[in-house]
Amino acid sequence: MTTLAPLVSAKPTVQPSQPRVGVLLINLGTPDTADAVGVRVYLKEFLSDARVIEDQGLIWKAVLNGIILRSRPRTKALDYQKIWNVEKNESPLKTITRSQADKLAAALSDRAHVVVDWAMRYGNPSIKAGIDALIAKGCERILAVPLYPQYSASTSATVCDEVFRVLASLRNQPTLRVTPPYYEDEAYIEALAVSIETHLANLSFRPELIVASFHGMPKAYVDKGDPYQRHCIATTQALRRRLGMDETRLLLTFQSRFGNDEWLQPYTDKTMERLAKEGVRRIAVVTPGFSADCLETLEEIAQENAEIFRHNGGEQFSAIPCLNDSDPGMDVIRTLVLRELQGWI
Numbered sequence: 001m002t003t004l005a006p007l008v009s010a011k012p013t014v015q016p017s018q019p020r021v022g023v024l025l026i027n028l029g030t031p032d033t034a035d036a037v038g039v040r041v042y043l044k045e046f047l048s049d050a051r052v053i054e055d056q057g058l059i060w061k062a063v064l065n066g067i068i069l070r071s072r073p074r075t076k077a078l079d080y081q082k083i084w085n086v087e088k089n090e091s092p093l094k095t096i097t098r099s100q101a102d103k104l105a106a107a108l109s110d111r112a113h114v115v116v117d118w119a120m121r122y123g124n125p126s127i128k129a130g131i132d133a134l135i136a137k138g139c140e141r142i143l144a145v146p147l148y149p150q151y152s153a154s155t156s157a158t159v160c161d162e163v164f165r166v167l168a169s170l171r172n173q174p175t176l177r178v179t180p181p182y183y184e185d186e187a188y189i190e191a192l193a194v195s196i197e198t199h200l201a202n203l204s205f206r207p208e209l210i211v212a213s214f215h216g217m218p219k220a221y222v223d224k225g226d227p228y229q230r231h232c233i234a235t236t237q238a239l240r241r242r243l244g245m246d247e248t249r250l251l252l253t254f255q256s257r258f259g260n261d262e263w264l265q266p267y268t269d270k271t272m273e274r275l276a277k278e279g280v281r282r283i284a285v286v287t288p289g290f291s292a293d294c295l296e297t298l299e300e301i302a303q304e305n306a307e308i309f310r311h312n313g314g315e316q317f318s319a320i321p322c323l324n325d326s327d328p329g330m331d332v333i334r335t336l337v338l339r340e341l342q343g344w345i
Contacts, residue, residue, distance in 0.1 A: 018113045021344050022134030022142040022174070023337055025101050026159050027292060029122030030091040034080040040073040046122045051158035054221070076295075083298040094120070096292040097147070099325040100333060107334050111345050115139055121155075127162045134174070141175045141344055145337060147291040149188055150231035151181035152217060179340045183231040184238045187335040191328035192288055193242040196320055200284065205316045207284040209249050211271060212236050213301060214289040216254035216263040229264055235288050255305075256296055272305050276312035283309060286320040291329070293322045 029046065031038035047064055050056050085095050101118035108114045115137050119130030134142055146159040160178055167173045182188050200207065214232045222229045236252045243250065255268035268285075275283065285305065287297045302319035309317050323329030338345075 019140040020113045020115060020138040021341065022131075022137070022139030023104065023108075023114060023116045023145060023341075024127070024130045024134060024142060025097060025104070025116070025118040025145045025147060025333070026127060026130070027093060027097045027118075027120055027147045028155065028294070029120035030093045030294070031077075031080060032124055033089075034077055034084045034091070036073040036077045039077045039080065040069055042123050043073060043076070044069055049122075049154075049158055051161065052154045079295060079299045082303065083295060091294065092298060093292055093294040096322075096324050100147075100292070100330065103325055103330050104333055104337065107330065108337075114341075114345060121159050121162060127159070128166045131163070131166050131174075135170075139174055142177070143337065143340055143344075144176065144178045145333070145340075146179065147333075148289070149181060149185075149291065150183045150214070150228055150235060150289055152228035152231075153221065153226050154217065156181060177340055177344075179336055181231060182332070182336055183235045185332070185336070188332045189235070189238045189242050191323055191332045192239055192286070194328050195323060195326065196239075196243065196284075196286055199318070199320045203284070203318055205282050205318075207282045207316075207318065208280050209251060209275075209283060210245070210320075211251045211253055211268065211275075211283065211285045212239065213253050213255045213268045213285055213287050213305075215296060216257045216267070218259075219262045219264055222264065232289065239288065255300060268301070269305055269308055272309040272314070273312045276309050276314035279313075281314055282316040283314060284318045284320055287322060290322045291333075292324050297322055 029042065031042040044064075047053055047068065048056070053060060080091065083092055084090075085092055088095055097118050097120070101116050105116035108116065115134055117130050117133055119125050119127045121127065131142065144159065144163050146156045148155045148159075151157075163176065163178070167176065196210070212235075217226065217228055232254075233252065236250065240246060240250050251266075251271065253266050253268040253271045254264040257263040257267060272283075285301055287301060290297050297319065306317040306319070323332060
């Protein structure tokens with residue numbers, strides 16, 4: 001009788017270890033200090049990016065170095081001081097983004113091979129520092145998460161530019177994925193709606209209407225093909241449907257214009273002035289384009305635009321907080337990350 005050799009080896013099979021996966025949350029950035037020196041360093045990096053100011057010619061460089069960086073840091077430093085986290089000696093954007101990363105890490109703690117970190121496109125901690133830290137922890141795969149719901153070349157694309165620059169310097173590159181914009185994602189719209197409803201339920205007054213204010217952009221950028229305006233409109237329309245509001249009760253505006261070129265309209269500050277003069281007395285403002293409260297929401301909207309509204313006859317103004325590290329906000333980030341990590345975890 002022929003004896004057959006066993007097909008299974010007597011030695012135990014060695015299972016390959018699961019590669020570590022890094023998740024890097026990335027937001028816009030912030031000065032390291034709330035003084036003219038810190039703001040100058042930040043503005044120089046920010047405004048020297050050709051994705052932000054596309055014409056980086058000699059005229060712009062002369063204006064930037066000869067005018068803007070000489071005067072603007074002092075005035076912007078005063079604005080930062082109004083919102084600065086004195087206890088931690090950092091901007092709220094840095095405090096919130098760190099907390100978002102910590103809470104995401106806790107939510108993914110049952111996946112020991114996933115490492116979460118955070119970075120800023122401009123300022124510190126840098127994207128390079130974030131990628132280096134993840135690689136040092138053994139991450140062979142990295143998911144970059146630009147925390148911008150709506151895509152624009154001056155936000156999402158410049159994050160990718162910097163990530164690619166960092167990888168270009170590495171001989172042994174990690175495998176990379178980048179999360180897409182989530183401007184009309186169901187989880188995002190639901191989180192916005194819940195945050196608005198919760199905020200309004202706790203107000204001492206009932207707003208006559210809500211303004212959805214997004215960061216502005218030069219109109220020329222959209223004319224060249226940037227989808228940002230279309231994404232903002234889609235977000236607002238989805239939010240209107242979810243809240244049961246029309247365009248007269250939930251308005252779309254754009255803030256933070258800079259320079260003399262035409263930017264996307266209607267402008268938030270001009271809308272505040274107009275509404276107050278037309279007899280609107282109670283208003284609330286939501287900022288769906290920001291994943292975390294920052295100078296543009298805490299100072300420009302909650303203070304500057306509130307003053308414009310009241311100065312022109314408005315009486316009650318409320319700025320609705322960003323999603324930040326709230327439970328609904330973290331649901332959005334967790335949903336987005338787990339979706340894009342499929343096949344890796």
